[in-house]
Amino acid sequence: MDAALPTHAAMLRGRIFGHVGLMTGIAILVVAFACAIFAPLLAPHDPYFQDLAARLVPPVWQPRGTWLHPLGTDNLGRDYLSRTIYGARVSLLIGFSVMLVSGLIGTTMGLAAGYFGGRTDMAVSFIVTARLAMPVVLVALAVVALVGGSLVVVIAVLGLLKWDRFAVVMRAATQQARAQDYVAAAKATGASTLRVLLGEVLPNILPQLVVVATLEMASAILLEAALSFLGLGVQPPLPSWGLMISEAKAYMFFSFWMIAIPGTALGLLVLAINLVGDGIRDVAAPEGRA
Amino acid sequence: MLGFAVRRLALALAVALAVSAASFVLLRLSGDVAAAIAGEGARAEDIAFVRKAYGLDRPLIVQYAEWLGNTLRGDLGTSLYFKTDVSALVADKLPVTLILGLSSVLFALAVSLPLGILAAIFPNTWIDRLCLALAVLGQALPNFFFALCLILLFSISLRWLPVSGTGTWLHFVMPTIALGYYVAPAFMRLIRAGMIETLAADYVRTARASGLSPASVVFKHALRNALIPVVALAAVQLGFLLGGSIVIETIFALDGLGYLAYQSITYKDFPTTQAVVLLLSVVYIFLTFTADIVNAWLDPRLRVA
Numbered sequence: 159m160d161a162a163l164p165t166h167a168a169m170l171r172g173r174i175f176g177h178v179g180l181m182t183g184i185a186i187l188v189v190a191f192a193c194a195i196f197a198p199l200l201a202p203h204d205p206y207f208q209d210l211a212a213r214l215v216p217p218v219w220q221p222r223g224t225w226l227h228p229l230g231t232d233n234l235g236r237d238y239l240s241r242t243i244y245g246a247r248v249s250l251l252i253g254f255s256v257m258l259v260s261g262l263i264g265t266t267m268g269l270a271a272g273y274f275g276g277r278t279d280m281a282v283s284f285i286v287t288a289r290l291a292m293p294v295v296l297v298a299l300a301v302v303a304l305v306g307g308s309l310v311v312v313i314a315v316l317g318l319l320k321w322d323r324f325a326v327v328m329r330a331a332t333q334q335a336r337a338q339d340y341v342a343a344a345k346a347t348g349a350s351t352l353r354v355l356l357g358e359v360l361p362n363i364l365p366q367l368v369v370v371a372t373l374e375m376a377s378a379i380l381l382e383a384a385l386s387f388l389g390l391g392v393q394p395p396l397p398s399w400g401l402m403i404s405e406a407k408a409y410m411f412f413s414f415w416m417i418a419i420p421g422t423a424l425g426l427l428v429l430a431i432n433l434v435g436d437g438i439r440d441v442a443a444p445e446g447r448a
Numbered sequence: 449m450l451g452f453a454v455r456r457l458a459l460a461l462a463v464a465l466a467v468s469a470a471s472f473v474l475l476r477l478s479g480d481v482a483a484a485i486a487g488e489g490a491r492a493e494d495i496a497f498v499r500k501a502y503g504l505d506r507p508l509i510v511q512y513a514e515w516l517g518n519t520l521r522g523d524l525g526t527s528l529y530f531k532t533d534v535s536a537l538v539a540d541k542l543p544v545t546l547i548l549g550l551s552s553v554l555f556a557l558a559v560s561l562p563l564g565i566l567a568a569i570f571p572n573t574w575i576d577r578l579c580l581a582l583a584v585l586g587q588a589l590p591n592f593f594f595a596l597c598l599i600l601l602f603s604i605s606l607r608w609l610p611v612s613g614t615g616t617w618l619h620f621v622m623p624t625i626a627l628g629y630y631v632a633p634a635f636m637r638l639i640r641a642g643m644i645e646t647l648a649a650d651y652v653r654t655a656r657a658s659g660l661s662p663a664s665v666v667f668k669h670a671l672r673n674a675l676i677p678v679v680a681l682a683a684v685q686l687g688f689l690l691g692g693s694i695v696i697e698t699i700f701a702l703d704g705l706g707y708l709a710y711q712s713i714t715y716k717d718f719p720t721t722q723a724v725v726l727l728l729s730v731v732y733i734f735l736t737f738t739a740d741i742v743n744a745w746l747d748p749r750l751r752v753a
Contacts, residue, residue: 179584284459284462284463284466287459287463288463288466288467288470290732290736291463291464291467291687291729291732291733291736292467292470292471292725292729293690293691293692293694293725293728293729293732294691295691295692295694295695296691296694296706296709296724296725296728297471297474297725299694299709299710299713300475300478300709300713300721300725301474301475301478303713303714303716304475304478304479304713304716305478305479376588380590383590383592384590384591384592384695387592387695388592388694388695388698388710389714390713390714400590400592403592403593403596407596410596410600411600411604414600417593417596417597421590421593421596421597424590424593425588425589425590425593426588428587428588428590429584429585429588432584432587432588433584436584
């Protein structure tokens with residue numbers, strides 16, 4: 159063994175830590191997760207408490223700003239920093255839950271279509287084509303509005319609608335993995351179909367799955383924000399960033415910061431998730447770097 | 449080629465049927481049409497009366513068959529909120545959304561073409577990295593937030609453009625930017641990847657070796673072939689943009705299908721919502737069908753399946 163040659167693990171570590179985008183994304187995500195988990199400890203005030211005597215206080219860097227409310231207060235006198243911190247909870251909860259629901263549906267469909275081929279593949283492809291033809295924002299808005307907007311309804315509707323990309327990517331990846339020797343070897347040793355799928359195929363297409371999962375999480379977060387912004391997503395007084403922008407819209411001409419703060423938080427979170435997704439793709443397959 | 453086209457058409461029709469059924473059932477299960485017709489504050493017996501009178505107590509499949517039959521005859525029902533013929537209402541708004549969708553795709557192409565070509569000519573340089581960084585940032589920017597920023601900049605600060613409305617072509621400028629920028633990154637990545645591939649191809653090397661100018665090599669030989677997949681993506685993205693125009697049209701009060709859909713959803717106007725969903729699905733199916741045919745025509749290898 160030549161000691162001068164780096165091991166596989168060391169090379170992988172090098173690729174991960176040398177990837178600026180991936181590291182930036184992880185750093186932002188760590189902050190967002192910390193905000194979501196430790197929101198009660200980090201937030202200086204109760205995000206729902208209305209101090210009607212201190213309405214529309216500007217952030218601390220503006221003339222009338224005060225350190226009591228570093229990012230100011232909204233039209234009902236609620237502390238903006240606290241609401242922004244709690245907003246990370248809503249966005250991450252939605253992103254993760256939608257990703258899990260849609261990931262489960264789409265991955266199952268993609269695995270089945272790619273592994274069994276034939277009629278299963280035709281049926282799944284048809285369902286995916288039909289789903290892609292549906293205007294997803296419009297259908298989601300209509301269903302959420304009719305059923306009544308709440309966190310659970312938004313998660314269920316988006317999760318049940320947004321599995322298409324999982325199915326498409328997992329189908330293609332499974333088709334490739336199915337032809338590999340290790341799948342034939344597992345079959346030859348008498349492993350059951352389920353065992354081959356979950357034990358051999360799935361672990362080998364995991365990198366592709368993770369990349370789609372990040373993309374879908376980012377897209378679910380943006381969709382929830384858009385739905386809530388239109389007033390047809392989660393309902394007030396929940397501190398959702400989309401809802402905060404919607405509530406601040408009437409004041410944006412004089413107080414741009416009121417839409418800029420939740421807007422920046424939303425953009426940064428989505429940026430971080432996308433950076434991590436792109437980074438994982440590069441690290442997992444450096445030869446295919448785009 | 450004809451056989452391929454016929455098979456694709458059959459598939460498109462089957463998909464249209466499936467989508468119409470799925471969206472009909474989905475909307476009917478989400479809300480109560482009888483309650484919406486009876487109006488706000490209706491008593492239970494009023495709603496029961498409406499349900500019987502309008503035949504809403506029949507099985508869903510029977511109602512769907514009736515709706516489908518009427519739709520195929522061009523009768524989309526009467527709007528519960530606008531109290532007019534839905535077919536006329538939808539036909540009236542469709543051009544606005546089509547113009548917005550087309551101009552947004554053109555805007556996205558106008559941004560992504562030069563950036564994608566530049567990035568491909570200078571791969572792995574700071575130019576390439578700057579273009580990729582712009583693409584990553586663009587994909588992270590929430591479109592409704594960006595739309596509000598555009599209003600503040602162009603309407604309030606600079607006073608160049610109207611805040612909202614539909615009257616003139618000026619009303620389309622901000623919606624076009626707010627809708628189009630979001631798909632530009634996908635175009636840019638595809639153009640860049642395609643250009644890098646074609647620039648390395650043998651025929652491009654031959655063209656270079658025979659002493660053609662660099663501009664001629666890039667634009668006449670490489671770009672033409674790199675654009676083939678972009679045509680297909682443009683058709684698909686146009687479909688997505690039409691579906692996503694609801695947010696942007698609502699912000700700018702641009703009187704198209706998206707704004708109509710938003711209004712119909714808030715007023716629980718079932719026939720109108722149903723019609724817009726169906727129309728946007730059919731437009732999307734038509735666009736992907738056309739893209740498939742055009743691609744198969746350009747590249748005979750795709751004429752299987």
